[in-house]
Amino acid sequence: MNHVDGKFWINRWENNEIGFHRDKPNYFLTKYFSELNLAESPKVLVPLCGKSLDMLWLTDVGCQVIGCELSNLACQQFYSENYLQYTLTETDKFVQYTGDDISIYCGDFFAVTGEDLGKIDFCYDRAALVALPRQLRINYAKKIAELLPTGSRYLLEIKTYQCNSEIGPPFSVSKSEVKELFTNYFSITFLEEQSEMIQPDSNIRAHGAVELTNTACLLIRN
Numbered sequence: 001m002n003h004v005d006g007k008f009w010i011n012r013w014e015n016n017e018i019g020f021h022r023d024k025p026n027y028f029l030t031k032y033f034s035e036l037n038l039a040e041s042p043k044v045l046v047p048l049c050g051k052s053l054d055m056l057w058l059t060d061v062g063c064q065v066i067g068c069e070l071s072n073l074a075c076q077q078f079y080s081e082n083y084l085q086y087t088l089t090e091t092d093k094f095v096q097y098t099g100d101d102i103s104i105y106c107g108d109f110f111a112v113t114g115e116d117l118g119k120i121d122f123c124y125d126r127a128a129l130v131a132l133p134r135q136l137r138i139n140y141a142k143k144i145a146e147l148l149p150t151g152s153r154y155l156l157e158i159k160t161y162q163c164n165s166e167i168g169p170p171f172s173v174s175k176s177e178v179k180e181l182f183t184n185y186f187s188i189t190f191l192e193e194q195s196e197m198i199q200p201d202s203n204i205r206a207h208g209a210v211e212l213t214n215t216a217c218l219l220i221r222n
């Protein structure tokens with residue numbers, strides 16, 4: 001399993017192993033969005049976006065969305081399944097899908113720069129940090145801090161479960177790890193926790209994890 005060079009994820013999309021995809025908007029996003037005090041028409045970064053329908057929900061409430069996704073197939077499916085028009089531009093780093101309100105940089109998130117994005121108001125992370133093994137989570141936290149300007153908001157959902165070694169994705173990320181990764185750059189509030197039983201067909205269930213807690217974290221960039 002090679003998470004680092006991306007083959008793992010490319011294969012998952014090619015084999016349609018996308019059990020992480022949801023057919024309705026995320027509960028924490030829809031509940032807490034209005035409390036974020038964002039400017040009008042905020043620019044939202046969705047790292048590791050897959051073909052998440054949360055991006056559509058965000059445009060419905062007036063956001064301009066920039067996603068980043070490794071798999072070209074995921075990007076194509078996002079636009080075609082939602083009947084959205086796009087144009088394609090190729091650079092040395094990305095294939096850029098540009099739609100009316102949603103653009104996706106198809107390529108490696110770790111190659112994105114502040115110059116590529118412009119000023120981001122809000123970063124929305126569902127199943128992104130927790131998709132990454134520990135060393136990449138450290139790099140990811142640094143990248144997020146680099147891309148987000150002072151005052152911007154970062155809504156992060158983590159999943160926490162009991163395990164003896166690092167299994168995943170999704171990887172178990174605790175509230176103390178969130179503090180460790182982000183405390184140098186952000187003020188952190190834990191908004192809400194919800195427990196759920198892990199699906200019997202999940203790979204982490206096969207390693208003995210039975211129940212997990214989803215925690216919504218709100219981070220504000222210092």
Ligand SMILES: C[S@@+](CC[C@H](N)C(=O)[O-])C[C@H]1O[C@@H](n2cnc3c(N)ncnc32)[C@H](O)[C@@H]1O
Pocket residue numbers: 006009010020021022047048049050051052068069070071074107108109110126127128131169
């Ligand atoms: C668990 S999925 C979550 C997708 C989406 N956030 C959602 O909620 O459905 C993680 C996604 O991250 C993408 N990904 C993994 N590593 C990446 C990287 N380095 N750059 C960009 N995308 C990446 C994968 O292809 C996959 O679609």
